[in-house]
Amino acid sequence: MTENNIFRFVIIGAGGIANHFAEAAAMMDGVEIAAVGSKSAERAEAFAAKNAIPAWYDSYEKMLEEVRPDAAYIATTPNFHYENTMLCLKHRVPVLCEKAAYRSEEEASEVLEQSEAQGTFVMEALWSRFLPTLKKAKEWLESGAIGEVISFCSNVGGAFDRNVAKRNFDPALAGGCMYDLTCYSYDIADYFFGKETEITDIRAEFDADGVDLDVTLDLKYGNITARQENSMIRELQEDFAVAGTKGKIVIPHPHWGNDAYLYDAEGKEIEHFRADVPNGFVFEIGETVDCVRSGAVESCVVPHELTLRAAKLYDRIKASVNEE
Numbered sequence: 001m002t003e004n005n006i007f008r009f010v011i012i013g014a015g016g017i018a019n020h021f022a023e024a025a026a027m028m029d030g031v032e033i034a035a036v037g038s039k040s041a042e043r044a045e046a047f048a049a050k051n052a053i054p055a056w057y058d059s060y061e062k063m064l065e066e067v068r069p070d071a072a073y074i075a076t077t078p079n080f081h082y083e084n085t086m087l088c089l090k091h092r093v094p095v096l097c098e099k100a101a102y103r104s105e106e107e108a109s110e111v112l113e114q115s116e117a118q119g120t121f122v123m124e125a126l127w128s129r130f131l132p133t134l135k136k137a138k139e140w141l142e143s144g145a146i147g148e149v150i151s152f153c154s155n156v157g158g159a160f161d162r163n164v165a166k167r168n169f170d171p172a173l174a175g176g177c178m179y180d181l182t183c184y185s186y187d188i189a190d191y192f193f194g195k196e197t198e199i200t201d202i203r204a205e206f207d208a209d210g211v212d213l214d215v216t217l218d219l220k221y222g223n224i225t226a227r228q229e230n231s232m233i234r235e236l237q238e239d240f241a242v243a244g245t246k247g248k249i250v251i252p253h254p255h256w257g258n259d260a261y262l263y264d265a266e267g268k269e270i271e272h273f274r275a276d277v278p279n280g281f282v283f284e285i286g287e288t289v290d291c292v293r294s295g296a297v298e299s300c301v302v303p304h305e306l307t308l309r310a311a312k313l314y315d316r317i318k319a320s321v322n323e324e
């Protein structure tokens with residue numbers, strides 16, 4: 001931290017989502033992006049100019065050594081997250097890492113054990129669970145607004161254009177539905193219903209390159225039955241619908257939406273919650289700042305355990321390719 005108490009991030013990876021992060025940081029008091037690093041000097045320089053960032057590097061390591069930031073935001077594709085995080089840990093730089101943070105249990109456990117062993121903060125950038133919409137829906141659930149929960153259904157995704165969403169179909173960049181979309185469905189369900197998850201069925205469709213295009217999970221959370229559908233090849237409704245004995249909650253676009261609806265048992269709308277959130281990344285940034293400043297190794301909102309469980313799920317989905 002600087003003398004004037006500004007929290008200094010660096011960005012690793014000068015791509016699409018990093019712009020959204022830089023915009024969020026620019027909206028916040030007491031936070032700055034001190035530098036951006038990219039494998040490409042051209043990309044780094046252009047990103048720095050576009051986002052008014054004072055320094056750019058074509059070497060992540062040189063950036064970490066020279067800037068000595070308070071934290072790094074890792075915004076590369078998931079195939080790089082493990083090595084990028086390990087590099088930050090080598091330099092004892094706290095990490096906020098884009099989803100899906102790590103591709104397998106092996107990667108996740110190595111990173112998280114290292115983080116815990118040396119006391120350096122690591123958090124997966126699961127920004128959705130900080131959104132006011134999800135918080136409101138959780139409040140409804142906990143206050144018994146829909147009675148006892150019986151089941152829920154969530155679906156996230158759509159028919160992606162292979163020419164536009166190139167990284168999603170590229171096995172070398174850890175493309176695929178689970179790293180891009182299932183991570184959200186799993187995270188949001190976990191946010192509401194906790195970790196007592198039993199996955200009763202996995203149905204995944206893979207392309208010839210081994211990229212998962214469509215993943216459906218059947219799950220049980222105690223007595224609650226659930227289905228999560230995610231796809232890059234078929235249009236989905238994109239909502240999260242929870243049915244209870246006294247009503248229903250529906251959240252359109254649960255991973256980024258600003259609306260949530262509460263219905264009674266007859267289907268009559270009881271409440272419509274709408275949040276005004278110009279850039280939802282501000283919350284995960286705030287959480288990172290607070291955690292690092294308090295000396296925490298993990299966030300209690302996005303704990304290591306959640307990242308590890310998601311990584312184990314990815315291993316199971318990959319293994320399902322060999323199942324009948």
Ligand SMILES: NC(=O)c1ccc[n+]([C@@H]2O[C@H](COP(=O)([O-])OP(=O)(O)OC[C@H]3O[C@@H](n4cnc5c(N)ncnc54)[C@H](OP(=O)(O)O)[C@@H]3O)[C@@H](O)[C@H]2O)c1
Nearest residue numbers: 013014015016017038039040075076077078098099100167
């Ligand atoms: N939270 C959200 O709402 C959200 C939304 C979209 C994406 N994401 C996540 O953010 C991450 C990045 O996604 P993105 O859409 O921003 O990706 P992107 O723009 O395609 O690429 C991000 C960075 O990854 C590296 N990269 C990409 N393609 C590469 C290639 N062919 N060869 C070598 N390096 C390559 C580059 O890093 P360098 O510049 O350092 O070389 C690039 O700047 C993913 O994990 C994704 O799941 C999150």
